[in-house]
Amino acid sequence: MAHSHHSDCCGHETVPPQAVVFKADESSWRAHLNLISAFAILLIMLVLLYGFNIQFPNPINLTVYSLAWLLAGWQVAKMAFRKVKHGDVFNEFVLMVVATTGAFLLGEYSEGVAVMVFYSIGEWFQDAAVSRAKRNIKSLMDVRPDHVTVFRDGSSETVPSSTVKLNEIIQVKPGEKVGLDGELLTESASFNSAALTGESQPDTKLKGQQVLAGMINLNTPVDLKVNALFKDSRLSRILEMVQDATSRKSRTQLFISRFAKVYTPVVFFLAFALCTLPYFFVADYNFNTWFYRSLVFLVISCPCALVVSIPLGYFGGIGLASRNGILFKGGNFLDVIAKTDVVVMDKTGTLTQGVFKVLSMEADGLSRDTLLYFAGTLESQSGHPIARAITDYYGKPEKGKVLNAEELPGMGMRGRIDDQLVLIGNYRLFEKYGISYPDHLNQIAETVILVSVNNRYAGNFRIGDELKADAKRAVNDLMKSGLKVVMLSGDKQKVVSSVALKLGIEEAYGDLMPEDKVKNLQQLKEKYGVVAFVGDGINDAPVLAIADAGIAMGGLGTDAAIETADVVIQNDQPSKILTSIRAGKITRSVVWQNIALAMGVKILVLIWGAGGMANLWEAVIADVGVALLAILNAVRIQRVSLG
Known part of the structure; x- marks a missing residue:
């Protein structure tokens, strides 16, 4: 015994x-x-x-x-x-x-x-x-295959997943589980991601999109370029958690x-x-x-x-939460989330799709192609959803070499391209470096991304985003459960207020730097009690850390947010926030x-x-x-x- x-x-x-x-x-x-x-x-x-x-x-x-x-x-x-x-x-x-x-x-x-x-x-x-x-x-979680098929020296061979190196090409046959995170090289394919997200609906991926270990290939042989080692895959980290x-x-x-x-x-x-x-x-x-x-x-x-x-x-x-696509990193967080009084949410990637599209662009003092070249090249160094929208819009495989690339959380990117100093980001970035831009841009409701070359305004991109399908229902259900809902966002106040109005959120604060979010959250804790914060970006990591319960969106969320959070929602659905509270x-x-x-x-x-x-x-x-x-x-x- x-x-x-x-x-x-x-x-x-x-x-x-x-x-x-x-x-x-x-x-x-x-x-x-x-x-x-x-x-x-x-x-x-x-x-x-x-x-x-x-x-x-x-x-x-x-x-x-x-x-x-x-x-x-x-x-x-x-x-x-x-x-x-x-x-x-x-x-x-x-x-x-x-x-x-x-x-x-x-x-x-x-x-x-x-x-x-x-x-x-x-x-x-x-x-x-x-x-x-x-x-x-x-x-529920340990669905990693121990072996994968990898192309080496002109032929395929089956090897242990742990021996595959970065940028090697692996093949996944229909019905097989994906063994390693990778970029899809095949034009399109459908995957069952239930082991990761709790959702049984097929997830269709297009060429260039990320496929995660643990997904099951549903319809056609696919090739993936490995971009994370076995020990570093999203699923491996989840298993450790x-x-x-x-x-x-x-x-x-x-x-x-x-x-x-x-x-x-x-x-x-x-x-x-x-x-x-x-x-x-x-x-x-x-x-x-x-x-x-x-x-x-x-x-x-x-x-x-x-x-x-x-x-x-x-x-x-x-186990119950895991079966519903929610990962609690400890029994203590089940206790904490059960006592939640107020749910504070980020906007981008949490309540909105986080899959941005460039609606329009304007160049000032240089050609559109040159503006796109500078913006697309610099943004290729960032994993932010807005950065991906601009690189997708640029769409050219040949990119210039970026020197001293630096991501400025809550503001944008800075770096040198072809010996030119390029900045791309929001209004706060330009204010930080004292760069002027046309006043009429402040009146635009959509997200505006500004570009400067050698500290001179060079143009802008207007970026659009959409609400997630279940965002409004999620907010309504939280409120019906007696929870206070607040939005904190780094986006400009006009955009934040517009989204809050659509969702019925009364308290919504925009134009916030990461340190501003921390300050606001501390005030909310003093005012309301136990606070859960939901976010997905690198700029959310500090506020996730100080929240009573930090909840990260695990699908689109950055590694920093997922590592810092106490709870990870693996399918990015806002409706799972209330589900996690119910589990607690x-x-x-x-x-x-x-x-x-x-x-x-x-x-x-x-x-x-x-x-x-x-x-x-x-x-x-x-x-x-x-x-x-x-x-x-x-x-x-x-x-x-x-x-």
């Missing part, structure tokens, strides 16, 4: 969830067989005694029940000895050994065996439930761990006091009677239900249901046991029964529909 995941409950060592045992190896199956044998012996002896009134001499009873105890409790006794050897006396394994040995000393052999058998059965269910939760999370998430404890888990460190020794001393103190106050004191009551007290006090069902609840919440609330509700159930029943039966109204049978049934109910309640999270 495996019990390592209980160590933190009894207070002295913390074993990460990855260490949960009960693997299908030889020792595990032997432990299962021993437990089944012990249960069979107990059942046969009880049937013979109560069904056929057959009573055996005490030596035979002692021998048979001792064998059953050893079969059921050998692993527990071994773990108890190991912990005592390391100075950890107050833990559930010692508690079970003391309680059952005491029952044998009193001649209550069947009850002593029953306590150990049912305790071990409860342990088995707990281990199996935790293992299942972890398997569910892993199966999932592994980290299962070991990152929530405040509730940490509280229960601290509580167990105090709780376990306290119940030992209370049991001792229950056995000895009545000697001084009860006239007809009988040691055996009060010793038996103290054993009942010990069995009831075992904190299994709390210790397993709580982390299992958070595993279930992480459901998880928190189930966890607190389990805490109330476990503590309520234990306190009640402890009182009965101390008063002599409960025996060891009732104690073990109460303990194991509550643990199983709590586990089933926690497992239920994984089957909940988030709507």
